[in-house]
Amino acid sequence: MNPTPxxxxxxxxxxxxxxxxxxxxxxxxxxGLDLTTRPLIEVAEAVRGALPVLPASPGFxxxxxxxxxxxxxxxxxxxxxxxxxxxxIVTGAVGSAVGVGVTAYAVWRSSRRSAPHRFLGx
Amino acid sequence: MxxxxxxxxxxxxxxxxxxxxxxxxxxxxxxxxxRVYGYCFYLLGDHHDAEDATERTFLAALAAIDRYRDQGSTxxxxxxxxxxxxxxxxxxxxxxxxxxxxxxxxEPMAPGDPAAELVQAEEARTVRRAVALLAEDRRxxxxxxxxxxxxxxxxxxxxxxxxxxxxxxxxxxxxxxAALLARR
Numbered sequence: 001m002n003p004t005p006x007x008x009x010x011x012x013x014x015x016x017x018x019x020x021x022x023x024x025x026x027x028x029x030x031x032g033l034d035l036t037t038r039p040l041i042e043v044a045e046a047v048r049g050a051l052p053v054l055p056a057s058p059g060f061x062x063x064x065x066x067x068x069x070x071x072x073x074x075x076x077x078x079x080x081x082x083x084x085x086x087x088x089i090v091t092g093a094v095g096s097a098v099g100v101g102v103t104a105y106a107v108w109r110s111s112r113r114s115a116p117h118r119f120l121g122x
Numbered sequence: 123m124x125x126x127x128x129x130x131x132x133x134x135x136x137x138x139x140x141x142x143x144x145x146x147x148x149x150x151x152x153x154x155x156x157r158v159y160g161y162c163f164y165l166l167g168d169h170h171d172a173e174d175a176t177e178r179t180f181l182a183a184l185a186a187i188d189r190y191r192d193q194g195s196t197x198x199x200x201x202x203x204x205x206x207x208x209x210x211x212x213x214x215x216x217x218x219x220x221x222x223x224x225x226x227x228x229e230p231m232a233p234g235d236p237a238a239e240l241v242q243a244e245e246a247r248t249v250r251r252a253v254a255l256l257a258e259d260r261r262x263x264x265x266x267x268x269x270x271x272x273x274x275x276x277x278x279x280x281x282x283x284x285x286x287x288x289x290x291x292x293x294x295x296x297x298x299x300a301a302l303l304a305r306r
Contacts, residue, residue: 039300044296051249053156065148068184
């Protein structure tokens with residue numbers, strides 16, 4: 001049990017009321033602030049009016065949105081790969097096999113094309 | 123991060139969704155972008171630096187979202203803790219506190235008497251200059267409380283202090299501000 005709230009606790013309570021829209025007089029009375037602390041609630045009211053929530057610029061919001069979307073996509077791809085290592089290995093193996101096949105075909109085609117030239121050069 | 127009991131976490135459902143499907147992180151991003159950006163701007167005093175710190179904060183939060191656990195702390199306290207660390211890095215790299223006062227804030231102009239609006243805008247500028255003169259830990263408490271609406275418990279989780287220490291810092295910050303504003 002905390003029988004007597006400290007000055008700082010009462011002030012915090014009054015600030016909460018001011019932030020909720022109460023007038024400084026009502027907040028001070030409700031929190032039971034003494035006469036020396038009451039002026040601080042007037043200051044709190046002035047601070048509340050002087051420090052508005054600042055909207056970020058639409059350009060910045062759009063850029064950051066795009067960066068977060070990209071980060072989500074790459075995280076999801078990585079998470080998928082980690083969840084399905086077998087599929088990742090199969091995908092890699094198939095990709096490598098296709099690559100080897102295409103390369104072998106290209107080498108074979110180029111050798112077939114260049115063969116008549118070699119005969120002609122004899 | 124230490125447990126912070128007692129603050130209900132309104133973001134928990136969205137956090138769970140983002141842990142299952144990372145694309146759901148966008149909901150949390152849109153909810154907190156302006157607040158995190160405001161926190162960074164009021165501490166760094168420069169829009170470009172604030173954007174850089176904000177970007178790093180959200181990328182780090184996305185990278186770590188799977189590891190977030192509901193251990194009595196709120197998601198927003200966890201998020202602002204990341205922002206706090208990014209700010210510490212930025213301030214260390216800069217090796218001095220601010221390059222510009224907080225005058226770059228656009229005043230919300232209410233329809234009415236232009237002369238009264240000018241007076242109000244000037245008063246707000248004076249308060250912001252006073253906030254900029256506060257010691258860094260006190261300024262952080264003021265910004266997290268008044269701009270971002272965090273409770274003393276959440277602020278304690280962000281800056282690594284106890285709830286009671288945060289309330290004392292808040293009290294001292296307002297006392298400092300009262301003295302600075304009385305001198306103008």
